[in-house]
Structure formats: C-alpha cells, structure tokens
Amino acid sequence: MDRKKFIKTTGMGVGASLIPGVMLGNTPKLPEMLSELDLWVMGNRIMLYKDASGDLDLAMGVTPPNVQGPPPHHHETYDELFLVLEGEMEFVVDGKTIKAKPGNIVDVPKNAVHTFSNSGNGPCKWMNVHSPKGFSRFFETFGVKASENNAVQKSVEEQVIGSVIQRAAEFDMIIAK
Secondary structure (H helix, E strand, C coil): CCHHHHHHHHCCCCCHHHHHHHHHHCCCCCCHHHCCEEEEECCEEEEEECCCCCCCEEEEEEECCCEECCCCEECCCCEEEEEEEECCEEEEECCEEEEECCCCEEEECCCCCEEEEECCCCCEEEEEEEECCCCHHHHHHHCEECCCCCHHHHHCCHHHHHHHHHHHHHHCCEECC
16 A cells, blocks of 8 residues: 555544544543453553454554554554653664654654653653555454453563564564664
C-alpha cells in the first residue's frame, strides 16, 4: 500500500488536528477495543486491537519513564505510524531526532531505521499502526501477558531480549548494525 493510500485508509492524516481532543479528552484511559490482548514487550505495555478491518495492525502502547524502546531497526514490508497521546516521546528516524508531544504524528516509511524512548518522568501513551497487517505477530510472540506476575520484569529478561535480537528478522524487524 502506498503512503497516501495508507494515510487515507487509516484516517490518520485526515483530521489529525482533531485527534488530540477526541483521544485525550473523551475516551477512557484504556479503551476496551484496545485491551483485547494486553502484553508487556521489552518493557513497554502493548495493547493490541485484533479486529481492524483494514490491512493494518493497531496497538496502543505505554512506555514507562526512562524506558528505551526497541533497538534501532527497519521494516522492509511495513509502513509505521505513531500518534503520541500523553507524555513526550523521543524518536530517532534515519538519524533525525524527533521530540513528539501529545497530538504529534511520527510517520516511519518502509526501510527507515527507527527507535524511540521515554526519557521523561512520567509514562507516555501512544497509538501505533503497521501497514500492511502482520507485525502484531512480533508482539504476540515476545510479549508477556500483563496479567502475569512480574510481567514487566519478565519482558526484559536477558533470555527474552536475546531471543528478540536473534529472531527479529523473522518478523521483518531488521536490527541496525
């Protein structure tokens, strides 16, 4: 799917200026539609929405304070988009640092090396879209159910991170060297 069709299909580009008021002011903290699969993945809480009608994966993420996101990587198949809902995230996309605040959209095209972090004092909440559909398998494979005891700690154990590094390419997550 080309980028214009992606934005049109997801609705993210159209009316993006309206999203902050709707997303932040009038919805519950954990919308039911996004809590179908609630996981901790590498120290980040990921809530997957599995019934998206379009050719995309949709997730809500929460990154606790002072937590790094995934290692710098790119996708050969997926376009990716982030919408920051709360807090402030720092993204690095193809070497360019982007400080994203609530309402900001970070568009990550195929093959762009990217990562993110939360260097702030509070949690950051964000929406994430991968298109086409398929990347949610990564989250499901490496995620620890949020309902498990010590889920956050389990999600960052050396064995888990090692498995992510070793197998990431199976999910079109090509880790930068």
